[in-house]
Amino acid sequence: MIRIVPVLLLKNGSLVRSTDFGLHRVIGDPFLQCARFNSWLIDELIYLDISDRAASSRGRIDTGNRRVIDASEIQRFVAEDCLVPLAWGGRLRSYADASAAIDRGADKVIFTTALATAQGEIERVAARFGEQAVCVGIDYSMRDGVPTVMIEDGTVAVETNIAAWARRAVDSGAGEILLHAIDRDGTGTGYELTVLPIVQSVSRVPIVLLGGARTPEHLLAGAGSGAAAVAAANMWHFSDNVDSQVRNHLTSNGVAVRRV
C-alpha cells in the first residue's frame, strides 16, 4: 500500500515553496497548515526546516501576531495536534537535536548532512529510539549523468557512489531513506526514477521519493516504481481537494491506498 506524504518546507518561521531548490516563496503559516492536514486524507507529514537562521520573530496578522522564537516552538505546536505520523528534518546534526525533536512529538527524524558529518550521532539515535524513528535523507543531483550525493542544502558534493551512500545510511541505523532528486525541485516534471532501483538493491528499508511531483499522475508513476511512499511539496497548497484527487487517481489505476 503506497503512502502519500506532503512535505512542508519551513524557512525562518514561514511555510515556503521552493523553485529550483534555493529560491523560496512564502506561502503560509505552519500552524494553520498543520491543522488543515489533520483533516486531509494523507498518510504522513514531513516538515523540513530549511531556515538559514536558528531564530526568527514574526508578527503576521494571520497568526494573531504570535511571536515565534525558534523552530522548536513550531515543532512543538505542529506535533501537539498532528494525528498522522510526523517526520521532522533539516538542521538535525546531533543526538541532542534528534532527541529534542522526538521529545517535542516528532515520530521520525530525518538526517541528511549529518550522515557525512556526524554518522555516530545517527547510530546513537537509532540505538536509543529504534531504526523506525530514523530516516536518512539522500539529496542527489545528476552531474554528467552520475547521481551525486549532495549535503549542506544541496551545495556540497560528497559522494558519487550513491549505492555506497545508501549502504552507509542503513549501516548507521536508518529505517527509511528519503531519496530526493534536488534537480527536480519546483520543476513539476515528475519524479526522477532511475536512481530508486539502485538504492533499493542495496537496502531493505522503505524508500520515499521526493522531487518534481506536481500531479496525481506523477504520484502514480512514483507508486508504480516500487517506492514505499511518494512525497511532494508544492502540490498541496493551491487547491483544496488534492488529497481526494490523488487517492482517486491511484485507486482507479489499481494502486491500493489507505482505507479510511
Place this chain on the structure above:
Amino acid sequence: MITVLDYGSGNVESVFNAMRRVTDRAVRESAVESLDSSNAVVVPGVGAFPAFMDALGRLGLVEPLQRVIADGMPCLGICVGMQALGEWGLEHERTSGLGVVTGTVASLPSLGVASSRVPHVGWNGLRLAPDLPADSPLRVLTDRDVYFMHSFAFAAETPSAVGWTDYEVEFCSAVQSGSALGIQFHPEKSQQAGLDFLDAWVRSVRSL
C-alpha cells in the same frame, strides 16, 4: 481517571494528546500512586523493548503495573507497550516483559518477512478473531487501516492473539489477556480510525 503512563520519552505526548480528544479523564503520570488510583492505564511505547523495560524499571513501575493488571485494571499497551506485555527474544538475548501474555517478540524477517521492506512502516489492516466480543474496541477498525511502525512483532500463533495483520506473512497485531489489550499499531497516529479506536476503548473502560 485514565493514566497515560509517562515513561519519559517518545510518543507519550502524542498518545496523551490523542486521548484528550476522546476523553477529559486522561492524565499523564509516572507516579505509582497515580496508577493505583486510576480506572485504567495506557502504556505507550516506542523504540527498543529492552530500553523500554529499563525505563519502566527505573521508575519502579514494573511490579505496580503487573499488580494492577492482575487486579483487573483495563490496560491498553501500544506498540512496544504491547510487546512489553510479553517477553523479548532476539537470537541469544532474552528480556522479560510484564509477563501478562505468553508471547515472544521476534524480528519481522525471522517471522518470514523475506522480500518486503523492513521496518514495516505504513498503513495496514487487522483481521480479527472470529470469537472477539461484539463490543471489542477493535471492531471499529473493520475495513480500515491504521499506522504501523515496527521491526519486531509477536508471531501469528501467539496465544492470546485477537488480531492479525498481513505483511507478506501474518503476524499478531493485537493481544488480549484479561483486562489487558495490546495493539501493535499507533492509534495516536492513525487519524480518524485511531481516534475512533481510542474512543471505543475508553467507552469499554467505563462499562467495566
